[in-house]
Amino acid sequence: MALIEDDLPTSTQLAGWIRSASDELHIDQWFTRDDAESALAATDYDVIVLDIELGRERHAGVALINVINKQRPGTPVLVVSAMPAAIYRGIMKALDAWDYLQKTTFAEAEFIETFLEVLRAARERKGLAGVQPPADAELQLDPLRQRSPTWRGARINLPLTAQRILATLYARRGEVVSYEELYDVVKSGRNRDNVRKHVSTIREALREVDAGFECIENVPMRGFRWVDGG
Numbered sequence: 001m002a003l004i005e006d007d008l009p010t011s012t013q014l015a016g017w018i019r020s021a022s023d024e025l026h027i028d029q030w031f032t033r034d035d036a037e038s039a040l041a042a043t044d045y046d047v048i049v050l051d052i053e054l055g056r057e058r059h060a061g062v063a064l065i066n067v068i069n070k071q072r073p074g075t076p077v078l079v080v081s082a083m084p085a086a087i088y089r090g091i092m093k094a095l096d097a098w099d100y101l102q103k104t105t106f107a108e109a110e111f112i113e114t115f116l117e118v119l120r121a122a123r124e125r126k127g128l129a130g131v132q133p134p135a136d137a138e139l140q141l142d143p144l145r146q147r148s149p150t151w152r153g154a155r156i157n158l159p160l161t162a163q164r165i166l167a168t169l170y171a172r173r174g175e176v177v178s179y180e181e182l183y184d185v186v187k188s189g190r191n192r193d194n195v196r197k198h199v200s201t202i203r204e205a206l207r208e209v210d211a212g213f214e215c216i217e218n219v220p221m222r223g224f225r226w227v228d229g230g
Contacts, residue, residue: 002043003029004036004050004064005080010103014049014080014111021112022119033060040067045075046122049115052081052088065095076121078114120184139170154209161186162198162205169216173226176219199224 003018005011008031015027028043030036033054040048048068052061061079068075076098081088085102092100098118101111141149141163149156149163158166164185169177183190186198199216206213217225 001025001027001047001049002036002039002045003027004031004048004054004061005029006031006051006054010051017108017111018049018115021115025119033057033064036064037067040064041071044072047115047118048075048077049080049118050077052079052083062091062095065092065097069096076118078118080111139166141167141170151206151209151213156205156209158202158205162201165195165198166202169224169226173228176222176225178223182223 001018003011003015005014011029011031015029018025018027025047028039028045030039031054036050036054050061050064052059054060057063061081065077065079068077077096079088079092079097079100080103081100082103085100085105088102089100098121099114101114106114138152139149149158149166165182168182168185179192179195182195186194203213203216206215215226215228217227219225
């Protein structure tokens with residue numbers, strides 16, 4: 001993974017927190033926009049944590065995210081910056097960043113929890129890379145880029161967690177996906193009732209564009225299964 005932060009003490013602290021969250025990760029630490037941009041061109045990082053302001057460049061991180069979106073689309077990016085979250089969280093979301101944390105407003109535990117979510121997204125990206133639906137598939141979705149999915153050409157409105165559950169069910173269509181497996185893609189509220197609510201949201205959204213949608217079936221006491229032809 002890449003950690004792009006120009007302040008050495010902050011970079012060292014974040015690297016330590018990342019290692020405590022997942023000690024098997026190799027961390028490349030970069031301190032300038034030029035060095036980071038060269039590294040991004042040469043290396044396909046699984047996860048990127050970056051600051052917006054690097055040295056005297058107030059929006060260097062924005063430029064780097066644009067580079068990532070062009071060269072490494074879908075790579076999960078966690079932005080950690082002193083810029084006010086009320087302004088910059090929306091900007092980062094529009095740039096497809098995974099999440100935004102404002103410096104001095106979060107503790108180690110919150111950073112680690114958020115980072116682990118980003119790491120899970122990176123592993124999903126790898127796991128789903130070989131099972132993406134073909135261009136003519138009925139369902140088209142890309143939850144890692146947080147874009148709206150479509151069903152039979154019609155756009156469906158779903159929150160991100162629901163999109164990730166839908167992606168998991170569709171990627172494993174025909175198989176039973178257990179509640180425990182679905183907990184891995186739910187950011188909070190990892191319990192059966194919460195998973196059922198997300199599945200209900202998915203069904204309702206799909207039925208808004210296809211009244212006869214019945215592709216997701218309950219498997220009592222176990223989980224859910226995507227069945228083609230419903």
